Amino acid sequence: MGKTFIIDNKAENQFLVNREAFVDQAIFEQERANIFEKCWIYVGHESEIKNNGDFHTRTIAGKPVIFTRDAEGEIRVLLNTCTHRGSLVCRGEQGNCKTFLCTYHAWSFKNSGELVGVPMEKDGYAETFDRKALDLHRVRNESYKGFVFCNFDDNAISLEEYLGGAKVYLDYVADQSAAGMEVLPGTQKYAIRANWKLLGENSIDGYHVGYNHKTYLDYISDEGQDISKGLYGEGKALEGGHAVMQYEAPWGRPIAKAQENWSDEKKARIAAKRAELVELYGEEKARMIADISRNVWIFPNLIINDIVSVTIRTWDPVAPDYMEINAWALGPVDEDAKERELRLDNFLTFLGPGGFATPDDIESLETAQLGFKNTVKQVKWSDISRGMHREVSPTTDEKQMRAFWRKYDSLMNAEEKAVQETNA
Template identity: 50%
Template structure:
């Protein structure tokens, strides 16, 4: 009996590796309310979770708010320190939400309930009728609650686990792929204003699998490939690549594909007027990083999973996507586009078009994917089959259509769900 088979707990009840080249996931992992509650505590409560990008709050007082791991938070650029501050979005008086709009700029945040007021550094700076508290009101002890926050190359993460490792250690092999994204843009990265937000009726882990799955592309996205052919894209090179386990549940699908990349692989869709500029970008990448690394950054596509719920699609556009489960069969998704600051207008236009045309909620890929995931969730209700099979490629070096990247996610998930409180 293998070590995996000997383990006990919720995780090991749902993820079985072996005997032989078999890897199975019990379908109740996608339908059980008990599993969902355990995930909120043991997965989302004990990992580093992506909150946002520093470029979203460039100026003092700029802020964004969003839920992370099911908890309301907001991120603000400190007016005095210039630091990226992340606070729990709850008043220290009686608990009401303090930041009540999704983004903006403000020197102070005032709770609408009793008007307690906090500055952008989280300090309590105003209490109506403060004399009613006598001399015992200690403002310094009543500032906003800070979330533990670390940033890697502009990507801001938070955690609710006081004992977790530091962020660079947690990111493990995923750091290299974040570096590819940032270095390909010469370090001058920004989130383009505007987001995609949508939801669907299926389990969040199905979207994890789908986001790094090369096996479904040809069948599920047949319409998109026909669209590319109609526009004159040469599909003869096909889609070839590898999948990798990057440690700590992170994984990547890395491949070459027929479409162009704004940094820095030209194709006719970008227009003749951008050809010279893209060639210059490629030459600059080569000068700075060497020919081999420049080739990787310019020509290879990457679907990167940073466990548990951050997907970076570094493809014909660079999409940053997170998703928050609200029930075993419901997920809310938010996506942003990442781009170089000062990019040529025609390249920015092509990048945004790709962002919407392929990965947008009304694009070619996303509706196909959501239909597939909701269909899976509906199929689980049929019964008669207890396990999903995720064994593809176990007997060979992982290829783009294999499932090693999904197994990396599920192994980490199993460990966390087995953990004792």
């Protein structure tokens, strides 16, 4: 019998999540196999490897990989393990090189993965020695609007099919400038002593904002922002476990007092940018880009926060109660120095690990994880039923989370369902 992860009772408007999913080691290992080995996982942005030979080393689903652009300009995701005896072939975090060298026995590989150097090869190996069979393992990768994902399952559906209805929300992010978007230098790295799924839930949860982030709300209110409407918008469940929370901008942005205080030069730049978006995409898409903020959750572990700045945030589950987070700022290639300074300040001030919001969130997630010690027999279920009785949900509802959990449950019980269908 498979595990009952959710109770999805539409007749009674009740949705419960089994708290074992946050604490159990066996379930964690099953997640590795059923989700992270099967789904498209975000690796990086094409702008991070602009030049042939550029690379970044990253951990994706617990696996060390090299994210690189090879000598021919092709994007590669290579497993960072020597095919001889397993050592890392690249120990730097980023750089530019033509080959990767294992320092253990000096085997060397092109940045496309081919094994090109084996010391003492002729007198050490028989004629049957096959270099080709010992290339670095190339992980399947595809990109959408510059966002690069990999998949450890060669039989998985295409990335575009996987993204489904989430593509339009990635479009709103990727199409903010005709010149293109780029990841800005620098990575925010931190860890949270909580289950990885809690960060996804929190990132599209408008319910907690008015309470958990009161200090920040008081600050921007003092700066002249009208926050009386709250996060006025909608939470949406997208197919494939993806979800979005969107609301009116510029709520939550600590900009100078109010728009009437902007300089004529700044107003002119903003008007020109809006006119460019209208010319490129039409009024409606320009409005969605310029006037609407959004938090997009791409199943299972990518969040795009297009709010106080555009933030790419992903996390790697290490244990049932521990995850490691990486975050990057994304901005238009052609923005001027002042705009970029403000973007980076907003990125750090609100979403940074020492900013207004993130420490609040970390504290909440870690205390939830502590609370999960009271689980299994005594308090087995979390209630995620808010707003289940209505079709259109405000951002304070939990429709967004239910999208994730329904997909999670289907993948975690996929093998049992396949057997049942076979035996039917």
